[in-house]
Amino acid sequence: MKKIHFPQAYTLTLTALLTALVGCKSLEENPASFVTPENFYTSKAQVEAAFASSMNNLWSAWDGYSYGFGPFVNDDQIYGGDLNISISQGDGLWKAHYEALLNLNNPISAIKKGNLRGVDDATVKQLLAQAKFLRAFNYFMLVRMFGGVPLLTEETPNTAQLQVPRAPAKEVYALIVSDLTEAAANLPKTWPAAQKARPTSAAAKGLLAKVYLTMATAPLNDVSYYQKAADMALQVMQEGTYSLVPKVEEVFSLANKYGPEMMFSFNSSDDDLATDPQIWAPGVMGGWGDFSANPIWERTYPAGPRKAAYLITEYNGVPYTKWPGNQAAYIRKYLNISTADFNSYRSTSNIPILRFADVLLIFAEAENMAKGAPTQAAVDAVNRVIDRANGNVANPARPRLTTALSKDAFDKAVIEERNLELCFEYDRWFDLVRKRMLKDVNPEWTANFSEDDYLFPIPEADLRMNSLLEQNPGYPTPARN
Structure with missing residues (x-):
């Protein structure tokens, strides 16, 4: 039977996939027994099928984060935002993350109940660690987009009529920290080549560092x-x-x-392609230009090797300001594919969830703020990223940082380095939120700004179904039946 390759290199046979997707119920017309999510997971392959399905909820062609910049269009990097947050902002990602969580909590429950057969203790711990890592990632995305959210775990009753209130953000973060701490302790340092896209112990630690940094800033502060x-x-x-x-x-x-810098990514393969690469390219290159860079943002991006590597600002010597149609720079990061693949609408590019460059910048920011001034270690960490960006040549447009900077000046410079290095990687919006910079970087839309913009609205459909849910401030609550 042909194998289907899913994100994060979890693989499963077609039979296992179909079984997982039908809700773990027997397909016999008169079943001898009823298979429930509680007792379905009895093998390693079945558990890994759930991991594959959970990531597929978040990443597939034309869906999830493979085509997900729309909800974040109101940062300062993506062209088209105006700080008018719609009532449906983020609805698709809310749904995708909760579907992914269902595909994780069921196997977690089965593992904890001892349902796995013929699996040694070390493998059981490793499977549970992978599940906890993935669950933590899902809640980390949700809590940063929506604030406190319903906290569903393996102990939550599995019912279609579930009525669960929003847990405070602090409780959500507590689960995230617990899950990532367990994952860091039990995930391997590396994986075999066929499984190299799976999370490692260092990836868990890196994501936990990012969680801690977020907890140090708004809204928990x-x-x-x-x-x-x-x-x-x-x-x-x-x-x-x-x-x-x-x-x-x-x-x-x-x-x-898959390395040495990419620590964890939304993963594509020949059998599970990303969204067509034309979305990243302008019309002059044969692209569709679905996502482009805000010209105001692009004009402030320092010239140098990194700008040429990450952005498309000219084509055949013609700058974007002279292109027909939408005159904006485009995103080169996800176009490092062959001409043949581009012309065939095929892309196996990944979008990072966590890179080593991010870890260096997390350290630099946190070290400076914890110590009250930039230490040499903090300066060295951020300068590793700056030096690479400049091709290891002095660049007046983006000079190295020094310990002579004040705490606030250094912090501002590190956040700007995150802006430049991690552009179009689903980081900028969250940095603007946790640093409360949304109004500052969108001066042309200040009339539309409200403090309520730092959270997305809770989806209307869920508010109607779950009477215990409360809407975020500034958004309407629909009439309930």
């Missing part, structure tokens, strides 16, 4: 987490499993999609 973020990021840096790709032009090459 618990500054004690700065030191925890710095310590966790430093562990990843010192471990040595991951490193920067030496040349900025090769960061997003297909040869490097």
Whole structure:
């Protein structure tokens, strides 16, 4: 039977996939027994099928994060935002994440109940660690988009009429921290080549560092987490499993999609393609130009090797300001594919969830804030990213940072470096939210700005079905039956 390849290199046979997708019920007309989510998962393959399905909820052609910049169009990088947050903003991602969580909580429950057969204890711990990593990632995305959300775990009753209130954001973060701590302790340092896209212990630590940094900033603003973020990021840096790709032009090459810099990604393969690559390219290149860079943002991006590697600002010597149609720069990061693949509407590019460059910048930000001034270690970390961006040549347009900067000036410079290095990787919106910068970077839309914009609205359909849900401030609550 042909194998189908899913995101994060979890693979399963077609029979296993169909079984997982029909809700784990027997397909016999008169079943001898009823298979429930509670007792379905009895093998490693079945559990890994659930992991594959959970990631497929988030990443598939024309869906999820493979085509998901729309909800984040109101940052300052993506062209088309105006700080008018629609009532349906983020609805698709809310649905995708909760579907993914269902595909994780059921196997977690089965593992904890001891339902797996013929699986040694070490493998059981590893499977549970993968599930906890994926669950933590889903809740981390949800809590940053929507604030406190219904907290569904393996202990939540599995019923279609579930009535669950929103847990405070602090409780959601507590589960995220617990899950990632367990994942970091039990995931392997590396995986075999056929499974190399799966999360590692360092990826769990890196994501936990990002969680701690977020907890130190808005809305929780618990500054004690700065030191925890710095310590966790430093562990990843010192471990040595991951490193920067030496040349900025090769960061997003297909040869490097699984390392040494990519720690965890939304993964594409020949059997599970990303959305057609034409979405990233302008019409002059034969693309459709679905997503382009805000010209105001692009004009402030420092000239140098990184800008040429990450953005499309000219084609055949003609700058974008002279292109017909939408005169904006486009995104080169996800176009490192062959001409033949582009012309065939095929892309196996990944979008990163966590890169080593991100970990370096997390450390630099957290170390500076925890110590009250930029330490040499913090300066060295951010300068590794800046040096690579400049091709290891001095660049007045983006100079190296020094310990002479004040705490606030250094913090501002690190956030700007995140803006430049991690552009179009689903990071900018969340940085603007946690640093409360949304109004500052959108001066042309200040009349549309409200503090309520820092959260997306809870989807109307869920508010109608779940009487215990409460809407976020500034958005209407629909009439309930």
